[in-house]
Amino acid sequence: MVWWRDQKFRAIALQLLAASAFIGLILWLTGNTAANLAKRGLTVGFDFLGRAARFPISESILSYSPTDHFWWAYTVGLGNTLFITVIVALTATVLGLMLAILRREDNPLAQGAGTTYVEFFRNTPLVVQLLFWYALVTVGLPSIDAPLNPLPGVYLTERGLYLPALSLNGLDMPVRAKFNFEGGLNLSPEFVAMYLGLSLYAAAFIGEIIRGGLEAVAKGQTEAALALGLAPKQALNLVLIPQALRIIIPPMTSQYINILKNSTLALVVGYPDISFVTATTINQTGQALEGIFILMLVFFTISIATSVAMNLYNARVALKVR
Amino acid sequence: MTGFVQTQSIDARTAPLAARRSLFRVLFGDVLSTVSTLVILFAVIALAPKLVSWGLLNGIWAGEGTQCTGAGACWAFLRAKYPFILFGIYPPGQYWRPIGLIVIFIGLTLYSLPPKNWKTSTLWAWVIGTVVALALMAGGVLGLEAVPTDSWGGLPVTLILTVLSLGLGFPLAIALALGRQSDLKTVKYICVAVIEGIRGLPLLSLLFIVSILLPLMLPDGLKIDKLLRALVAMTVFSAAYLAEVLRGGLQGLHNGQGEAADALSLSWWSKTRLIILPQAISKVIPPLTNTVVVMVKNTSLVLIVGLYDLLSAGRAALADPAWPAPFAETYGFIALIYFIICFSITRYTHWIERQNLFGVNR
Incomplete structure (x- = not known):
């Protein structure tokens, strides 16, 4: 046999070729970057993280002031991202479950409503929906002088929503002060738009995942359970749901990660999440490389951690094939 | 004991008919059904009149910006702005070119839908069609006025990004x-x-x-x-x-x-x-x-x-x-x-x- 027809030789040669092409491409890109940076007199480094950020973050669950350092601004942005992701995931799961139940109803009205909802929210871009909700809560709501007051203690204005808050000494109602409402819970228009938009969008997908999971369990399973004399509720809880969960969990994981990724669209409505902080930092310091590096690092870490956790859980509920 | 062997096949029987449920049973059969029916009906009754009066009865269908007072939908805005929304800042005299691109892409898509058209020639049609469509947008050939990509906008950009990102x-x-x-x-x-x-x-x-x-x-x-x-x-x-x-x-x-x-x-x-x-x-x-x-x-x-x-x-x-x-x-x-x-x-x-x-x- 000719030496270049040898399988082993080809395998090694091909791998060497692929590896050197890949490494070469990376070296070429980094070389160009270094040359361009040097030409523009830019320095690379994470020193800027220790400097004062000097830009405002309109709202956050961690305390922040513009004199804080850049690294803290990033942490605050990350805190907001995780916060909105978690509450959206919870809300969307509840809404999705309701949608799935609605679409499984033996009632054409309920089915129609569920189907319309799912088709509409799944077939339009999330950005359009977010911008719509944002416009609705800023332009669409009345000014603070004539707020919409659908329930006692609930005020809808173009500056945000004012709701009664639970505190140690009972309900804390928002009270009209000279310029604003005081007390109670104040949700900014940006937060409301993000929360509404992301939850309603994700609910459509989660609803379909749950419904698909329930339908994928063969009908015979439920029928057999009923034939064995189980009550409908027992058949649901003991036969249908455990089997459906196996099918539901993997797509659910990617849906939760999608919520996290979609939360970066906060940039469009101006909710200060991590992408907003990154964009502002790059604008202020010009440290584009470092800013994007941090953003990528954060997303890789969270995505990988989530999928590892979900894989572990999945391994526990998965069918044991022996 | 005499045995019995069935020698003739029994005709397949049709499935028993499910009893038709009355409309009332369908809509109010159980608690869940009743609740969803009531909620949906209530939402429709509450929202439909508002939507009709906003969109149709009080809608402004033609005119200037000052006529849109906020009582109804400002359809006049879409009427005035739809060319801009669809084509962005593309030179208005040249709108037939982005329209041509949209027609080419829609035509190619419709042609490719039936499985009998899934063949190599269709692939080539897409390649040629895309090149023609892009040339039409960009100009600079065959006496077409050149339009830089900075001036492209609206639906053509959406379609170009979709088709090219998937195709490449x-x-x-x-x-x-x-x-x-x-x-x-x-x-x-x-x-x-x-x-x-x-x-x-x-x-x-x-x-x-x-x-x-x-x-x-x-x-x-x-x-x-x-x-x-x-x-x-x-x-x-x-x-x-x-x-x-x-x-x-x-x-x-x-x-x-x-x-x-x-x-x-x-x-x-x-x-x-x-x-x-x-x-x-x-x-x-x-x-x-x-x-x-x-x-x-x-x-x-x-x-x-x-x-x-x-x-x-x-x-x-x-x-x-x-x-x-x-x-x-x-x-x-x-x-x-x-x-x-x-x-x-x-x-x-x-x-x-x-x-x-x-x-x-x-």
């Missing part, structure tokens, strides 16, 4: 998917790293990377415009997602197929091209069309890097101070265009699934 991403996706299945460990790990790296990032950060870092990463003096940069990000993104879909098809293929091809002493290249890929791709056509929907929706993200797609054009139209910014009508109009495109693809996917084209057992 698909061959890349095939390479990545095959690489991921490869026995060569180095190739495999490079492909896994590329696919998972891209899928782990939100598209938004990918657009950031490409729009900010790409100019830094390329040799000095090599300028690429905004549209091309966004296209690079979208292509890489679609390639990673398509590769995962294709992997499903490759894994679903029976081992015997490849082994039989080896036994016939086909080369790796012929085996892949003639045996593996056609079967793997045809298995995953429904999820592939789903990826098309995802990419159509994702094009709307380019507003972040300052491109004038359908959504950005709509936003720019809303900023006109001569009008009272009728956002619901504008976003509704834009959402409707996206909905028509995406919903049609979804219906088509269902249709294809029902055809069960290749006798695949499910």
Whole structure:
């Protein structure tokens, strides 16, 4: 046999070729970057993280002031991202479950409503929906002088929503002060738009995942359970749901990660999440490389951690094939 | 004891008819049903009159911005602005060119829908059609006035990004998917790293990377415009997602197929091209069309890097101070265009699934 027809030789040669092409491409890109940076007199480094950020973050669950350092601004942005992701995931799961139940109803009205909802929210871009909700809560709501007051203690204005808050000494109602409402819970228009938009969008997908999971369990399973004399509720809880969960969990994981990724669209409505902080930092310091590096690092870490956790859980509920 | 053997086959009996339920039983059969019926009816009764009076009775159908007082929908705004929303800042005298592009793309899509048209000539039609459509947009040939990409906008940009990112991403996706299945460990790990790296990032950060870092990463003096940069990000993104879909098809293929091809002493290249890929791709056509929907929706993200797609054009139209910014009508109009495109693809996917084209057992 000719030496270049040898399988082993080809395998090694091909791998060497692929590896050197890949490494070469990376070296070429980094070389160009270094040359361009040097030409523009830019320095690379994470020193800027220790400097004062000097830009405002309109709202956050961690305390922040513009004199804080850049690294803290990033942490605050990350805190907001995780916060909105978690509450959206919870809300969307509840809404999705309701949608799935609605679409499984033996009632054409309920089915129609569920189907319309799912088709509409799944077939339009999330950005359009977010911008719509944002416009609705800023332009669409009345000014603070004539707020919409659908329930006692609930005020809808173009500056945000004012709701009664639970505190140690009972309900804390928002009270009209000279310029604003005081007390109670104040949700900014940006937060409301993000929360509404992301939850309603994700609910459509989660609803379909749950419904698909329930339908994928063969009908015979439920029928057999009923034939064995189980009550409908027992058949649901003991036969249908455990089997459906196996099918539901993997797509659910990617849906939760999608919520996290979609939360970066906060940039469009101006909710200060991590992408907003990154964009502002790059604008202020010009440290584009470092800013994007941090953003990528954060997303890789969270995505990988989530999928590892979900894989572990999945391994526990998965069918044991022996 | 006398035995009995049935010698004649018994006719198949039709399934017993389910008793028809009365409308009342359907709508108010149990608690859940009653609650959902009541809630839906209440919502319709509460909202429908408001919608009708806002959209129809008090709607302003023609006129100037000052006539839209806020009592009803400002349809006049859409009437005045729809060319801008659809075509962006493209020179108004040349609107027939973006219209030509839209017609070419819609025509090609409609032609490619029936499975009997899935052949090599259709692929070439797409290549030629896309080149003609882009030449039509850009001009500078055959006496057409040149229009720089900075002036492109609206629906054509959305369509160009979708078609090109999928068209260029698909061959890349095939390479990545095959690489991921490869026995060569180095190739495999490079492909896994590329696919998972891209899928782990939100598209938004990918657009950031490409729009900010790409100019830094390329040799000095090599300028690429905004549209091309966004296209690079979208292509890489679609390639990673398509590769995962294709992997499903490759894994679903029976081992015997490849082994039989080896036994016939086909080369790796012929085996892949003639045996593996056609079967793997045809298995995953429904999820592939789903990826098309995802990419159509994702094009709307380019507003972040300052491109004038359908959504950005709509936003720019809303900023006109001569009008009272009728956002619901504008976003509704834009959402409707996206909905028509995406919903049609979804219906088509269902249709294809029902055809069960290749006798695949499910």
